[in-house]
Amino acid sequence: MGLGVLNPKHDEHVPGTSFVLDDASRPDHSINIDTRLKYDRSGKVPVILVPQPSDDPNDPLNWPLWRRDFILSILSIVSVIASALSPLLAANTLTLSLYFERDFTQMALLTGYHLLGVGVAGFFFVASARVWGKRHLFLLGTVLIIISSAWGGASGHSYKSLLWARVVQGVGLAPFEALVNATVGDLYFVHERGKRMALTNMALFGGAFFTPILVGKITHTLGWQWSFYFIAIFTGVLLPFVFFFVPETAFRRAEHLNTDFTGEGHLEGKSHLDPAWEMSHPENSAKQGSPNQSMPTSFDKHQSDTELRNLNIQRPVPAKVSYAQSLLPFNGRKTDDNFFKLVLRPFPLFFHPAIFWACLIQGTMIGWTVFIGVVLAAIYLGPPLFFNEVLTGYMYTGAFVGAVLGFLLAGFLADWSTNLMIRRNKGVYEPEFRIVLVVAQLVTGCIGLYGFGITSNNLPQYGWFLPDFFFAWEVMGMVIGAVASALYIVDAHREIAVEAFTCLLIFKNIFSFGLTWSAYEWLVQAGVLKTFMVIASIQVVICCLSIPMYIFGKRNRSFMQRHDLLKLTHLW
Numbered sequence: 001m002g003l004g005v006l007n008p009k010h011d012e013h014v015p016g017t018s019f020v021l022d023d024a025s026r027p028d029h030s031i032n033i034d035t036r037l038k039y040d041r042s043g044k045v046p047v048i049l050v051p052q053p054s055d056d057p058n059d060p061l062n063w064p065l066w067r068r069d070f071i072l073s074i075l076s077i078v079s080v081i082a083s084a085l086s087p088l089l090a091a092n093t094l095t096l097s098l099y100f101e102r103d104f105t106q107m108a109l110l111t112g113y114h115l116l117g118v119g120v121a122g123f124f125f126v127a128s129a130r131v132w133g134k135r136h137l138f139l140l141g142t143v144l145i146i147i148s149s150a151w152g153g154a155s156g157h158s159y160k161s162l163l164w165a166r167v168v169q170g171v172g173l174a175p176f177e178a179l180v181n182a183t184v185g186d187l188y189f190v191h192e193r194g195k196r197m198a199l200t201n202m203a204l205f206g207g208a209f210f211t212p213i214l215v216g217k218i219t220h221t222l223g224w225q226w227s228f229y230f231i232a233i234f235t236g237v238l239l240p241f242v243f244f245f246v247p248e249t250a251f252r253r254a255e256h257l258n259t260d261f262t263g264e265g266h267l268e269g270k271s272h273l274d275p276a277w278e279m280s281h282p283e284n285s286a287k288q289g290s291p292n293q294s295m296p297t298s299f300d301k302h303q304s305d306t307e308l309r310n311l312n313i314q315r316p317v318p319a320k321v322s323y324a325q326s327l328l329p330f331n332g333r334k335t336d337d338n339f340f341k342l343v344l345r346p347f348p349l350f351f352h353p354a355i356f357w358a359c360l361i362q363g364t365m366i367g368w369t370v371f372i373g374v375v376l377a378a379i380y381l382g383p384p385l386f387f388n389e390v391l392t393g394y395m396y397t398g399a400f401v402g403a404v405l406g407f408l409l410a411g412f413l414a415d416w417s418t419n420l421m422i423r424r425n426k427g428v429y430e431p432e433f434r435i436v437l438v439v440a441q442l443v444t445g446c447i448g449l450y451g452f453g454i455t456s457n458n459l460p461q462y463g464w465f466l467p468d469f470f471f472a473w474e475v476m477g478m479v480i481g482a483v484a485s486a487l488y489i490v491d492a493h494r495e496i497a498v499e500a501f502t503c504l505l506i507f508k509n510i511f512s513f514g515l516t517w518s519a520y521e522w523l524v525q526a527g528v529l530k531t532f533m534v535i536a537s538i539q540v541v542i543c544c545l546s547i548p549m550y551i552f553g554k555r556n557r558s559f560m561q562r563h564d565l566l567k568l569t570h571l572w
Contacts, residue, residue, distance in 0.1 A: 002425040005432045006551055008558035016431040016492040016557055018050045020191060020422055040191065050190040050429075051494075052257040057320040060187050060249050068187045069196075071249065074241050075138065075180050076200055080207030081235050082145055082176040085169045086114060086370075087208050088231070091216035091393035092224050093377035099224070100159045104520055108374050110166050112516035115370075117170025119509035122178045126502040127342035129179055133250040134186075136329035137175040142242050144172030145235045153228035165228075170509075177204065178505045182498050185490045186249040190429065193487065194414035201482045202407035209399035209475060212373075216393020247326040250334045341571045346502040348565040353556050354492060355500045357549045358485035360542045361438060363508035365445055365478040368535055369399075370512040372452065372471060374519040379528065384460050395468050402472030406444070406479030413437055414483060431492035432553040435546050437484035442543040445477020446536055453532020481543075492557055496566070 008014060038053060039046040053061035060068065089096060093107050100106075125137050152165035180200050184193055215227045325331070335342075349355050376395060380387040387395075414437060421433040451470030455462040489500045522531050549556075566572035 002428060002430055003421055003433075004551060005430045005554050008555045010558055010562070014554055014558045015495070015561055017554065018048070018190065018429050019427055020048055020050065020429045040189070047191050051253070054253055054257055056251075056318050058318060059251050059253065061189065061251075063187075065192075071246050072183065072187060072196060072200070074238075074246055075176070075183060076203035078138075078142060078235070078238050078242060079176045079180050079200065079203040080210075081231060081238065082141065082173045083204045083206075083208040084211035084231060085145070085149075085173050086111065086118075087211050087373055087396075088215060088227055089224075090373045090376065090396070091212040091389045092219050092227075093392075094381055095219055095224055095389050100157065100162075102159060104378060105517070106159070108516040108519060110163060111370070111374070112513045113163060114166040114170040114173075115509040115513045115516075117167040118174045118177055119170075119506045119513070121171040121174035122502050122505040122509075123343050123346065125174050126178050126346070126498050126505075127339055129175075129182075129250065130335055130337065130342045130498055131333055131339050132330050133248045133334050134175070134179050134183060135246065135248040135331075137179060138242055138246060139329055141172045141175035142235060142239050144168060146232050146239065148172055149228045149232035149235065153225040153232070174505070178501050179498070180204065181486045181490070182501050183249050184486075185494050185497050186251065190491060191419075193490065194418065195411045197487050197490070198407050198411035198414060198479075198483050201410070201479055201486065202403060205475070205479050205482065206400065206403040206407065209396050209403050212393045212396040213400065214393070216388075216390040219393075220388070220390045243327065248331050252332075252334050337572070342499075345496075345499045345566055345571050346506065348569045348571065349496065349499055349503050350507075352493075352500075352560060352565055354549070354553065354560075355489070355503050357545060358489050358500065359504055359507040360545065361441070362482045362485040362504055363511050364539060364542055365441070365474075365481050366508045367511040367515050368449060368539065369475060369478050371515045371519055371535070372474065374516055375523055375528075378520060378523065379456055379459075380464070385464060387464075391464075395464065395471070398468035398470075398472035399475045402448075402475035403479050405472070406476035406483075409440060409476070410437060410480045410483040413440060413480075414487060429491075430554060431488055431557075432550045434484055434487040434491060435550045435553065437480055437487075438543055438546040441477045441481040441484060442540065443477075444473050444480060446540050446543070448472070448474025448477055449532055449536035449539055453529055453536065456532070457527065457529035492553070493560075499566075 038049045040049055041047075049061070051061070053059050056062070089107065089110055093104060096102075096110070097104060097107050125141075129137055148165050148168035148171075152162055152169065155161040155165055180203070181197065184196050184200060188196055215224075218224075218227050218230065321331070350359070377387075377392050380392055380395065385391075414434070417436050418429070418433045421436070422429050448470045452467055452474060455466040455470060459467075485504070486501075489504075490497050493500055526534075564572065
């Protein structure tokens with residue numbers, strides 16, 4: 001048992017468990033550098049690269065770090081614009097209600113159906129990403145955002161036209177919500193992901209909270225249509241960057257190199273490529289031979305294990321693709337799986353305990369944030385504050401500050417806490433170490449929910465500042481939870497990370513869509529205080545589910561490896 005994470009009863013390598021550090025804290029039999037493994041030697045302590053990069057120059061893991069960071073920066077900037085679509089109307093509820101002569105619920109549904117569009121499109125886009133990669137979807141999403149935003153601004157007095165424009169905006173947003181976090185897994189090794197995952201979540205959420213601050217002022221000065229036009233203009237400026245500088249990041253890597261979830265490659269018994277297993281089973285390592293014995297560097301699935309051990313097979317290194325070739329939207333299939341099977345894959349994964357946990361940790365906090373956004377105008381438009389769209393938009397200043405602070409805190413804690421636990425665990429990394437971040441989510445997020453409910457219920461006494469202050473705490477918790485769940489999925493179940501992120505996408509958007517139907521009704525029937533006390537208490541219970549997830553997470557990974565839901569349902 002490593003730091004409270006229970007080992008499985010079955011004696012096998014568990015996907016996600018990996019050996020990361022080589023240092024003096026390791027036992028004497030395992031301190032030698034394994035010449036068959038590649039290391040990051042930039043620091044004082046060599047770090048085993050997980051997953052192992054291939055020798056192919058087209059493998060994204062072999063690209064210079066500056067290039068990988070540049071690609072992720074472009075996607076993050078576009079994600080800021082894309083994520084602005086969901087709360088685009090948050091500060092304009094009253095303005096649009098008067099403009100279209102519709103009630104508040106119908107205005108909320110302009111956001112609700114937009115979120116539904118994100119969720120439904122996610123099914124097909126993620127399957128397409130599995131088969132053909134992610135580049136074509138990032139290009140398609142960018143183009144759809146430009147077209148639908150121009151359409152929304154030009155919709156005139158037609159509510160139905162604006163509604164469909166919002167749905168198409170949701171379709172354009174889907175590739176970024178579903179795939180940007182998964183791209184971190186394509187581009188980076190395990191020890192490099194923490195800060196980058198925090199950055200992508202900051203992009204996806206930070207932009208969403210900065211938008212209403214601007215939209216209220218834009219609506220008051222230029223008209224609500226220009227909030228759509230500006231989205232189209234800025235996305236149009238970013239389109240060439242996506243086209244020319246974001247190549248395909250999905251790579252079809254040999255299975256034995258994915259040491260984070262295979263461990264054993266194609267060798268008989270337990271692999272020498274799995275030092276974490278060797279540490280806990282030194283007697284097996286001794287039987288199998290010295291860690292520096294000659295091993296094949298390439299594997300052919302048509303050859304027997306005995307032949308592989310006796311032959312040193314070298315495959316020619318593929319040629320690097322030209323820049324012109326990298327601009328193509330497709331560069332070959334990434335899997336031989338059937339597209340329609342891939343569309344269905346997310347459904348059984350909702351019964352996967354780790355993925356369902358991640359849906360709850362990330363999706364409910366996002367849902368409560370959408371809920372706050374939907375009711376914000378209703379709370380502050382009336383007495384005693386009588387806010388207009390500009391002042392309502394300014395209320396998102398707290399949310400934006402909370403998103404930034406959440407990003408900084410999550411980025412620091414994600415790497416610091418994990419590295420500390422790895423060292424205390426003698427260099428063995430368990431993905432459950434990422435779950436520790438939920439403690440910070442519990443503290444910040446639930447303080448925010450309880451505090452927002454209490455202060456918003458008595459505006460004459462507390463005014464506008466304290467609710468905004470607690471809104472910042474709630475959003476901080478939301479960002480931390482999103483980072484924790486995304487990191488755990490990528491590290492523990494990277495082989496199904498794309499499908500898992502689809503589950504998260506579907507859950508959070510459909511959950512949020514359901515809340516838009518009920519938000520105003522709940523406030524009218526139960527009042528602000530009771531509604532938020534219930535919501536905050538539910539979130540406390542959800543965060544506490546992380547305790548059994550941390551303790552039994554490794555056993556769950558072992559169980560799900562032996563009882564693969566996708567194989568049981570013939571979808572893999």
